[in-house]
Amino acid sequence: EVQLLESGGGLVQPGGSLRLSCGASGFMFNNYAMSWVRQAPGKGLEWLSVINNDGTSTYYADSVKGRFTISRDNSRNTLYLQMNSLRTEDTALYYCVKRTRPSMTFAYYFDYWGQGTLVTVSS
Amino acid sequence: QSALTQPRSVSGSPGQSVTISCTGTNNDIGRYNFVSWYQHRPGEGPRLIIYDVSKRPSGVPDHFSGSKSGNTASLTISGLQTDDEADYSCCSFAGNYTLIFGGGTKLTVL
Numbered sequence: 001e002v003q004l005l006e007s008g009g010g011l012v013q014p015g016g017s018l019r020l021s022c023g024a025s026g027f028m029f030n031n032y033a034m035s036w037v038r039q040a041p042g043k044g045l046e047w048l049s050v051i052n053n054d055g056t057s058t059y060y061a062d063s064v065k066g067r068f069t070i071s072r073d074n075s076r077n078t079l080y081l082q083m084n085s086l087r088t089e090d091t092a093l094y095y096c097v098k099r100t101r102p103s104m105t106f107a108y109y110f111d112y113w114g115q116g117t118l119v120t121v122s123s
Numbered sequence: 124q125s126a127l128t129q130p131r132s133v134s135g136s137p138g139q140s141v142t143i144s145c146t147g148t149n150n151d152i153g154r155y156n157f158v159s160w161y162q163h164r165p166g167e168g169p170r171l172i173i174y175d176v177s178k179r180p181s182g183v184p185d186h187f188s189g190s191k192s193g194n195t196a197s198l199t200i201s202g203l204q205t206d207d208e209a210d211y212s213c214c215s216f217a218g219n220y221t222l223i224f225g226g227g228t229k230l231t232v233l
Contacts, residue, residue, distance in 0.1 A: 004168075037224075044126055044226035045161075045169070045212050059220040095168060108216040109159035111180065113168030 002026040002112045004096045009117030016086050020117055022079040022096030027112075030054070030074040033099040035110065036081045038092035038119075046092075049081070053102035064090075086121045093118050127152065127213055127225035134231040140201040143228045145213030146194060151223060153194040157216035160189055160198045163227070164209045172211075173198060200230070208232045 008020040020036070036048040049060045049070040058070050069082040079096055094117050097110035128146040135141040145152070145160075152158055158176045161169035171180055173189035176196065186202045196215070200207055213225040 035222075044129075045214070045224040046126075047214075047222040047224065050220055061221065104220050108155075108157040108222055109171060109174040109214065110161075110169075111171050113161075113170070115166070115168045 002098065004098065004112060004114035006094060006096050006114045006117035009094065009119045011120045011122065012086055013123050014086060014088055014121055016121070017082070017084045018086065018119060020081040020083065020094055020096075020119070022081075022114060024077045024079065024096075024098070027098070029072075029077040031102055033102060033104050034070075034072065034079045035097045035099060036068075036070060036079075037095045037097050037110070037113075038090075039095070039116075040089070040092040043092075045095075048094075050099070050104050051079070052104050057104055059104060083119070086119075088121050091119060091121045125223075127215060127223055129211075129213060129225035129228045131226070132229045132231065134233055135200075135203045136233045137203050137205060139203050140199060141203060141230065143198045143200075143211050143213075143230070145196040145198070145215075145225045147196070147215055147223070148194055151194075151215040151217040152191065152196050154218070155216045156191070158189065158191055158196040159214045160187075160196075161212045161214065162207075162209045163212060169212065203232050205232050 096114040098112040101107040160173040163169040177189040
């Protein structure tokens with residue numbers, strides 16, 4: 001059974017940093033691209049970033065480019081999201097999501113989602 | 124890119140059909156056949172129910188169907204069941220590895 005388990009969320013002050021982790025199991029983690037998606041309170045889903053299967057290619061939404069960094073450790077079956085210079089508008093539930101191909105191209109959908117980890121940016 | 128436009132809510136009675144629209148632009152839905160739909164219940168991660176406009180993953184009941192015309196994609200749920208009550212979000216590829224979502228639609232089964 002595919003499982004994605006996010007962790008690392010919490011309360012942080014504006015300008016602060018946080019690193020989210022996502023432990024994956026039930027599939028060959030190193031065979032698939034992965035992404036982060038978030039949902040702010042009362043808002044729709046927002047795609048944030050994608051990384052290919054071996055971690056050599058990444059891409060970001062404009063809203064987080066230069067502040068967030070996606071990475072992965074295939075030896076630990078873990079996806080990360082380093083979040084710096086956090087703003088109040090980054091407050092959201094952050095989801096780790098699986099793509100269906102190794103590369104970032106084609107198959108533009110997510111077949112498995114975690115349950116999310118909550119990030120609150122507030123002073 | 125701006126979010127795709129969905130109605131905030133729709134409703135229907137058991138056995139009826141409902142259609143949820145998702146409107147984008149010539150740069151996303153209108154240009155690419157990479158529209159997906161997700162069912163989202165409180166406390167759970169979203170579930171993929173339609174991909175590539177009209178394809179259903181294995182295990183998704185066939186009373187869910189998807190289509191597209193111009194800049195608008197649609198999710199139709201026929202033979203509504205109480206278990207279908209949830210939020211539904213559309214998503215489209217928008218070029219340069221970017222994906223954009225709609226604001227979500229709350230489906231109420233009366």
